[in-house]
Amino acid sequence: MNKKTGLAQPPALSYAKEMPRCKKGLEAGFTLIELALVAVVILVIISMSVPLFRKTFLRLELNNTALNIAKIIRFAEGRAITEGNTFKINFNFSKKAYWLTQNSDIATGTFKNLTNDRFGAIFTLPKNVEIKGEKDE
Secondary structure (H helix, E strand, O other): OOOOOOOOOOOOOOOOOOOOOOOOHHHOOOOHHHHHHHHHHHHHHHHHHHHHHHHHHHHHHHHHHHHHHHHHHHHHHHHHHHHOOOEEEEEEOOOOEEEEEEEEEOOOOEEEEOOOOHHHOOEEOOOOOOOOOOOOO
């Protein structure tokens, strides 16, 4: 009891308990079986995730190629409207390439490659993307 207040005092806390000491000698560290088990779990997780990353990468390549072809078509459409000229997108299926050409002579119907333009380049398809058609140009 507290002499001044007359109330009971809470029991004294004991901080004298020691923390358990680290194991020394042969008992310290991980066993070989524990390390091998962790390595096996990590390998299983990695082996399950690799096919998912591969599919995602292939899908991104395909989408990027489709967007690039769509950009070329939109560019050719805009130029054809503003210039009153005919444009053609060419595909070489055996070389997996495509490019844009412009009608240079309306009478003969000959087309020439675009110069001084970023869409005048010859674009190649990624190795995992394939476009099929009837004939090469």
